[in-house]
Amino acid sequence: MRVIILGGDGYLGWPTAMHFAARGHDVVVVDNYLRRLIARQTSSEALMPNPNLQKRAELFEAISGHKIRVEIADCTDYRFMQRLFEEFRPEAVVHYAEQPSAPYSMIGYDEAHQTLNNNLNATFNVIWAVLEHAPDCHIIKLGTMGEYGAPNVDIPEGWIEIEHRGRKGTFLFPRQAGSLYHTTKVLDTDLLWFYVRTFGLRVTDLMQGPVYGLSTPESDLDERLLPNFHYDDIFGTLVNRFLVQAVAGVPLTVYGKGGQVRGYLNLNDTLQCVDLAMNNPVDRGELRVLNQFTETFSVNELADRMVRVGRQLGLDVQAKSIPNPRKEPEEHYYNPDHSGLLELGLEPHYMTDEVLAEMLEQVRKYKDLIDVDMIMPRVVWNEASKEESGVV
């Protein structure tokens, strides 16, 4: 199949590109290195150096024999998108090309403005490039479970039937995100749904939870093919932060009460999910929403497991609570549905003690590269914590 991967330099984009190329698909990756630029600007660089996209593609081809075409370009540049879609005529486009950091989007006006405009215009251009040049192309859009926030009711997969005063209707489940970044993904969904129902696009919106892991069959071929690993306060995930803190011997920083529950998944399961979505396309005029995670746990549960497994490996691991820089409920109901991808055939890899140990060992190899100064939150959007933590 002819597949375009937008945001192909990213943590998910690059493994996805290798995954599809290794399975014989014709793959183009597009990236403008925005994440790398912001990482440099905010001193939030990844743990291991990742060669640039062109070099990684050359290396991957040399090792595996599979070619990946690289386009260094900005998805908000519509003339570029037109040329690419017109010439390549993709059958599927995987859209990861967004500024993905919640804390970055909360720094101030400029960062919020950039996040809003980059993310909305990238999505808008994908929509139009497909409408004008590849109307049958299936758009596989990376959404986020964060669009839903933490409501007091079970979270369906995108759609809900509402009964109100004796009448019924089916609607997109109302979303309420915790950062501007997550809110841009809410706007993306609104925009996609408008063009789906008006002009008959095909769209799958993958509402993904936080992903962990570095190993995939392709990234294991050479350490230079590993996806980026961020553990800083801007791009780092909770799992990565804890892994690095466990290895570095500094306490795991639990934000607030630590009762925040999220749905997690292994990087290999992300690849499976995107593959399943692509190989089971939706009809024209359909917006399919799939909640993409395999298991839920709280920050405290993860911290406990990290402490236990870390100590088994001889690491000095402790956990401590720090003021929560984010404005979010720290104890809440959380029960999202997630049967859609299982029904398509997803075979989950859970976060077992072995998986945790393997990730700790992998990070341990790069222990000397760890900069613990990157970890503590520098961006605070919880007024109460601002005073407590002294961060301004």
Next chain:
Amino acid sequence: MRVIILGGDGYLGWPTAMHFAARGHDVVVVDNYLRRLIARQTSSEALMPNPNLQKRAELFEAISGHKIRVEIADCTDYRFMQRLFEEFRPEAVVHYAEQPSAPYSMIGYDEAHQTLNNNLNATFNVIWAVLEHAPDCHIIKLGTMGEYGAPNVDIPEGWIEIEHRGRKGTFLFPRQAGSLYHTTKVLDTDLLWFYVRTFGLRVTDLMQGPVYGLSTPESDLDERLLPNFHYDDIFGTLVNRFLVQAVAGVPLTVYGKGGQVRGYLNLNDTLQCVDLAMNNPVDRGELRVLNQFTETFSVNELADRMVRVGRQLGLDVQAKSIPNPRKEPEEHYYNPDHSGLLELGLEPHYMTDEVLAEMLEQVRKYKDLIDVDMIMPRVVWNEASKEESGVV
């Protein structure tokens, strides 16, 4: 009170500015003439010539003694917004500064892109100018009933309690608009609600139906103070189109089956609503949503009344159906709540036969200026109608 009116050159902006100035408020209007520019570009100019904003403000001051400060500037220019909000320290800002044409937003990529970016960035800049320079300022945002679409259930005023599998939560009522323009207002609401709950803005979102009428106590002072009157396919409303067609002796063009029901209100009631919202501000951290209309009727009901009242005035009025250029249900359930503004004190002016006759007489004065070529739809986003109507 110190009030900024964004989009002060518009059909609602200008009467609102005069209304507040006449009541002793300190008023600044901001406009970049985008609507006038698009009207010229698309050959969709208003029926009567409207002097520019500066000239209208000078005239209004000469006649009434009330000063209106004029700023010709673009709300998407944040440095301008910062300067204005910092210096003027508004207590309320009325935000009408959006590209308001649904058909324009559906012409093609460029128009859609402009609508999305203009509307979202204007709203984003209002949010940030308030956050950074006037955090207590009450944002009165013009939304639209069109955000809701035409759902099969009663439409509440913004919020709905959803019961799902035995648990309950309160959410923004899910919205589903019929054009990209209307969708940008959905995105505006999402954006406002995020910043309201995160940083404690005060926002009233006025979900307004189509407005009709030219007369207000202030606009009646001099015909050069009348608000703009568009009857073309780009900026014209249904009521204005029918008024002009009735006067010009061409058939009233009913789109499709004509069963489309909307909630309408008189221009004087818009002024009352905005005034009531301003004088009853919400608390910090509250998003109040009010459905702003006084009565509902279908296209066919309006056509019937226009025929009857027009004939009483000796006009040759007929109605005929044409293929619907829009993609919308032409027969549907429609029952939106609208008690909030009545509870605040709104005294409705309904569209009586007398009001209709008065509007017909008013348009009749400008009969010679009518260009009937402007009226037929040039923008079609209903695939079925495209073939039928021959419009491409």
